[in-house]
Amino acid sequence: MARRLYVYAFLEDFILIYPVYSVLFAEAGLSAAQISSLFAVWSVTGFVVELPAGLWADVFSRRSLLVAAPLLAGAGFGLWAFVPSYPAFAAGFVLWGAGSALRSGALQALVYEALERSGDAGSYARLIGRSEAVALLGVVAASAVASPVLAVGGYRLLGVASVAACVGCAVAGWFLPEERVGRVDGGLSVVGVLRDGAAQVRRDPAVRGALVLAAVVTGVTSVDEYVPLLVRSTGVAAVWVPLLVLVVTVGDAVGGWVAGRGVRLLGPVLGAGAVLLAAGSVGQSVWGVPLVAVAFGAFRWSVAAVDARLQERVGDGARATVTSLAGFGTEAVSMVVFGGYALGSAWAGPGVLMAVVAVPFGVVGVVVWAVGRRG
Template sequence: MAGRLYTYAFLADCVPFYPVYALVFADAGVSPAGISALFALWSAASFLVEIPSGVWADVVSRRLLVILAPLLEAAGYALWIIVPEFWSFAAGFVLLGAGTALRSGTLQALVYAELDRIGAAGAYARLSGRAQAFGGAAELFATALAAPLIAAGGNRLVGVCSVLALLACAAAGRALPGTPRRGTCGPAEPAPDGQGSDDQGAGDGERGQLATLRTGLGVVRRSAVVRRVLLLTATLTGVAALDEYLPLLARGTGAGQGLVPLLVLAVTAGSTVGGLLAGRGVRWLGPALAAAAVLLAVGAGTGLPVGIVGVAAAFGIFYWALAQADARLQDRVDDSVRATVSSISGAAMEAVAILTFGLYAAGSAWLSPRWLFAAAALPCLLLAVAAGRPPIGRPGPDR
């Protein structure tokens, strides 16, 4: 399954529209305020669909949803190509947000369930981290591809290639396994003869989507361990969301215009390495987060280009820790509500990321980017202390 998962992850992020869509909007006459409104709509759509999509994934085919996700995103980009106007950009972002939400918790649940079925659940963090690294590599490749595509055929060719990549991603999703459901409390357990599968529908009729949502929320409410993991992932995501401001941090070091992209690339490379190392050194989560806090504060606080090396190392640890936290969450939940709980985590992560953007915008009135990045070391230190408490490892799932 590893090769199929990596292919899916690569194609999902191999979208050359990413580095140019803001320019497409501006060329269509959308104001900076309008562009900000579009980004806010994107985040809002993803947040609103996140939990319902997780519930849906626990009562219908998970593989079906990971196929539908890139198709929705492809439709959004196609709309932008065909009708480059504000209303189509807004509709496209709703489709993109829905696609992102459909994939997030669903893919995690599908992968973990298949690994658990073959007795390899311990490999989840490694596979998840490497899939994340393949996605990061795809973003780098797509960014490099955007310029020659624009030269050859303009923004329309960039859009067409983005749509084709996502259609290929949907095809790759079809190759992912449809794992029979397992669990003692779920709406989608396999039939007694073992013939039920992930592709065979909604499970028993006695438990609907609301019952699944209540069960998933009950897991979060009753389990202190699950709540701690959710807090860990949400806070890490809030800090990692600062990567949107990396160009500002790099420029604030006094680096020339040509050096800024290279400094941002260094941080992206650090994040990719962190994903590749996922599954290793699990017991060092607390000390690693403490080290990341120091690296972030010192690296950003220097205000020098060389300090970006420390920032890159810190982001590598953040993404490594995110993969570890995701694995711990999957270990603790029953398969019948796995996608639901994963999507609750995704919604929390999205909310904290939006909060981070708001805090950065407010703080930027008084502080430069380097001090805003350095201030983000404080929640990292708090996480390091929390992670040093008794382990939240691998006993049976919470129900």
């Protein structure tokens, strides 16, 4: 299970165009506000697709969604590379957003239930965190080779390589284990899953709290989409941006790899990450990049912790649906982040804006710490 999950995770994020797509957009003539509007398109798509995808995963097949998701994303990356324009960028984000929504609830539900059947549900945070770390290693590998590939073949070659990785990811998804048999009784099953999920959220405060926490923490981490712009604002040449983004990605991956340990420290870890993000960003200096890297490592660790907290509280009958509901909330929070960044870009640069986004992490950290002490 673990090895197949790691292969899927690595290929899903071995996207050579990913480390430089914000720069691609800027070089195509898009403003910071237009780039943020693309991120909003991405979030709106996930917002619309997330819940139907969760229902499909609970009623029919989770693995089928894990196969389809990277194929949609790959089609979007192809558009970016071969038709670089605002409409193509927007269409690519629609495809990528739909693919991400198809994957989110289905993957968590498939992994948690597989572990639960084997009596090892307690290792969920560790396994899902490490899979995210491996996915980030895919980003690291892509970042490491993106610069020379960009120099040799430009954005088109980056796009071709990204599409190939997505196809490989779809093949890996086909080999993920799914022992459950999908139900085929149509609408009644959908209604039953909806009722089950709604009942769990409505009647259990622990489920509601874990759902909101997961949505907020994961949603605010969408600010990582602006890391390339933050790095570019330090004054380095475009060709060095992927390598500096790589530093942040490594920090992010380390956070995922150590997930599952010290989960009671969630509040302090979020608070420390907020301080490091603000300190590393506001000066817009290359020397602040390592601080930003450690901050995103703390956030990655926290995302795995809140995800595990949610999975422990949700029942199997509507697991993917409730997880997708958290994803729905994540997209709503992401839209606020993207909209705020777009508005703020008229008055401030990437460093100040990134420091501002550190505030919600700090607030959530204090709240989690205070609730934990009271409990």
